[in-house]
Amino acid sequence: MTRYLFIIFLFFGISEMTAQPIHQMSFNQLQKKLNDIKDSIVVMNFWATWCKPCVEELPRFEELNKKYVNRKVKVILVSLDFNKKIKTDVEPFIKKKNLQSHIWHITDTDPNTWINKIDTTWSGAIPATVIYDRFHHKVLFRETQMTFDEMEKIILPILE
Numbered sequence: 001m002t003r004y005l006f007i008i009f010l011f012f013g014i015s016e017m018t019a020q021p022i023h024q025m026s027f028n029q030l031q032k033k034l035n036d037i038k039d040s041i042v043v044m045n046f047w048a049t050w051c052k053p054c055v056e057e058l059p060r061f062e063e064l065n066k067k068y069v070n071r072k073v074k075v076i077l078v079s080l081d082f083n084k085k086i087k088t089d090v091e092p093f094i095k096k097k098n099l100q101s102h103i104w105h106i107t108d109t110d111p112n113t114w115i116n117k118i119d120t121t122w123s124g125a126i127p128a129t130v131i132y133d134r135f136h137h138k139v140l141f142r143e144t145q146m147t148f149d150e151m152e153k154i155i156l157p158i159l160e
Helices: 002-015 027-035 052-067 083-097 150-160
Strands: 024-025 039-047 073-079 102-106 128-132 138-142
Touching: 024 027, 027 102, 039 052, 039 150, 052 073, 052 150, 083 102, 083 128, 128 150, 138 150
Parallel strands: 024 102, 039 073, 073 102
Antiparallel strands: 039 128, 128 138
16 A cells, blocks of 8 residues: 555655746846856756747757756746746746756847857847856857757766
8 A cells, every 4th residue: 555655655646747938028137146156066047939840949948957957057038038027928838848947038028138148149139058167167158059978078078
């Protein structure tokens, strides 16, 4: 009987995993929060629910997060959805996809004021990914989809 209760508890415990909450912030707050991350590699992906290539790419970030969660790699998914769509579109999307990476949302309404602070070559197109080493040095900026293997090839050498 105890064994069956354990199995039932385990099943419901696993199925009850909740998606990450959305942390809304200005770009300046994002920079501060990013600087507060110590001794970890940061993989930051800029995406939106309405962006098909972004949505296609998200499982790769989730896989990266799952594989390296205990190895000082932080995967942060930065939603660029409109502020008024957070409750109606983004929150249900995150729950439906059961996203486990950190979810941030930039509330600033004019991305032209901050995209060059991420990378001067960024046109503003998404998906876009930036990877920082554990000393906050930018290792990569890419303005297209990335494969899991591409991300891993960048992370592994700086992880060691």
